[in-house]
Amino acid sequence: MQTAEAHFVEAHGARIPALGLGTWELSKRVCSRAVEQAIRLGYRHIDTAQIYANERDVGEGIRNSHIRRDQIFVTTKVWTTHFAPNDLLRSAKESLVKLRLSEVDLLLLHWPNPHVPLTETLGALAQARALGLTRHIGVSNFTVALINEAVSACPAPLVCNQVEYHPFLDQQKVLAACAAHGMALVAYSPIARGNAKSSEILTRIGAAHGKSAAQVCLRWLIQQNVAAIPRSSRLERLAQNIEVFDFELSDAEMNEIFALGSPKGRLTTTATAPAWD
Numbered sequence: 397m398q399t400a401e402a403h404f405v406e407a408h409g410a411r412i413p414a415l416g417l418g419t420w421e422l423s424k425r426v427c428s429r430a431v432e433q434a435i436r437l438g439y440r441h442i443d444t445a446q447i448y449a450n451e452r453d454v455g456e457g458i459r460n461s462h463i464r465r466d467q468i469f470v471t472t473k474v475w476t477t478h479f480a481p482n483d484l485l486r487s488a489k490e491s492l493v494k495l496r497l498s499e500v501d502l503l504l505l506h507w508p509n510p511h512v513p514l515t516e517t518l519g520a521l522a523q524a525r526a527l528g529l530t531r532h533i534g535v536s537n538f539t540v541a542l543i544n545e546a547v548s549a550c551p552a553p554l555v556c557n558q559v560e561y562h563p564f565l566d567q568q569k570v571l572a573a574c575a576a577h578g579m580a581l582v583a584y585s586p587i588a589r590g591n592a593k594s595s596e597i598l599t600r601i602g603a604a605h606g607k608s609a610a611q612v613c614l615r616w617l618i619q620q621n622v623a624a625i626p627r628s629s630r631l632e633r634l635a636q637n638i639e640v641f642d643f644e645l646s647d648a649e650m651n652e653i654f655a656l657g658s659p660k661g662r663l664t665t666t667a668t669a670p671a672w673d
């Protein structure tokens with residue numbers, strides 16, 4: 397059987413494991429246990445963020461798994477209130493202290509912030525990379541226009557844009573912009589926060605492969621060369637989410653799923669996103 401460890405999305409020298417664990421809204425023991433269990437199940441990519449307030453828990457989970465540091469890909473993100481250059485570097489160092497790591501694999505700007513010049517923030521992000529605080533840098537929740545602006549302004553390659561992406565949200569323009577710049581797309585909320593299971597189409601396609609609607613969503617993303625970071629703290633769900641490398645969706649099935657997407661299918665609300673988004 398094919399395993400998650402063998403699948404990567406590559407961009408500017410970064411090898412991002414195609415299936416990772418998202419940790420948004422996980423905290424304390426639930427978070428550290430989910431991280432530890434995920435790694436034991438074969439996950440090699442863990443995603444956290446300063447604003448999730450769980451970097452300590454994520455670090456503890458990684459240590460408890462006893463995985464070798466070079467076997468695991470760790471992403472964290474700088475929140476928008478720390479985009480002034482000195483503050484960004486200070487904040488990135490603070491994340492490393494909380495994670496108890498000497499560097500992360502990927503450091504992202506979590507959300508665009510129109511109140512701080514992007515060039516300055518990107519300069520500091522590139523400096524974080526030059527200082528060895530992170531191996532790679534990227535952005536999150538960037539629109540096509542902002543991706544183009546960021547790529548021209550950044551002194552170092554941006555390896556990814558992490559955005560909400562699932563069958564009900566059409567992200568083809570963002571995906572095309574990332575591809576045009578050699579950037580990977582990393583999908584958060586990839587199973588639409590559990591909404592996948594109420595889709596008759598996803599359920600039917602899954603049944604044809606002996607898989608769930610959620611597994612179909614993940615497979616659909618991976619077949620687009622997108623990395624997916626589903627969140628779960630339940631062992632059986634963690635195990636199911638990684639069993640997506642032993643089947644293949646046909647072109648007809650892929651297209652049927654693409655047809656479910658709408659530009660209005662976003663689930664991340666202004667209650668969770670910064671007010672200026």
Ligand code: 1BO
Pocket residue numbers: 420445447584664668669
């Ligand atoms: C506010 C957090 C959104 C996903 O990272």
